Amino acid sequence: MTHAELLTQILRGRLLLVGEFRGARAESAGFVDQRSGQAISYVRAVYIVECACRGVLDRAVIRQKRPLVDEPAQVQFPYEKGKRYVFFLEGFKLERGVFTGWIGDREPEPIEETEEGRCRAGGAAPPP
Numbered sequence: 001m002t003h004a005e006l007l008t009q010i011l012r013g014r015l016l017l018v019g020e021f022r023g024a025r026a027e028s029a030g031f032v033d034q035r036s037g038q039a040i041s042y043v044r045a046v047y048i049v050e051c052a053c054r055g056v057l058d059r060a061v062i063r064q065k066r067p068l069v070d071e072p073a074q075v076q077f078p079y080e081k082g083k084r085y086v087f088f089l090e091g092f093k094l095e096r097g098v099f100t101g102w103i104g105d106r107e108p109e110p111i112e113e114t115e116e117g118r119c120r121a122g123g124a125a126p127p128p
Helices: 003-011
Strands: 016-032 039-051 058-066 084-095 098-103
Touching: 003 016, 003 084, 016 058, 039 084
Parallel strands: 058 098
Antiparallel strands: 016 039, 016 084, 039 058, 084 098
């Protein structure tokens, strides 16, 4: 995603999180449906992202349901550690100092880096 496309999404009012990808894992999760009493299980992807959510360098945890996947081992994460990605959030919360967000079906998208626009999360200049 280019900087112009990112700005367009922001101006449309989309809820976005931009940060450096630090890691991801897949896990089994579930709940009990109150109406039917059935146990519902699904696979959830958990992304760890480094960003400046509150003005300082911080960690964000992003979750994504994967309804079409049966086992956590089947989930692939083709993301590069340290590279910046944009996450299209459906919602978020800040609980006990941890930013937690959740995304829908749209996968995180890499941000195209330009030499003049490069900076680290938190606004610090990149190393020389």
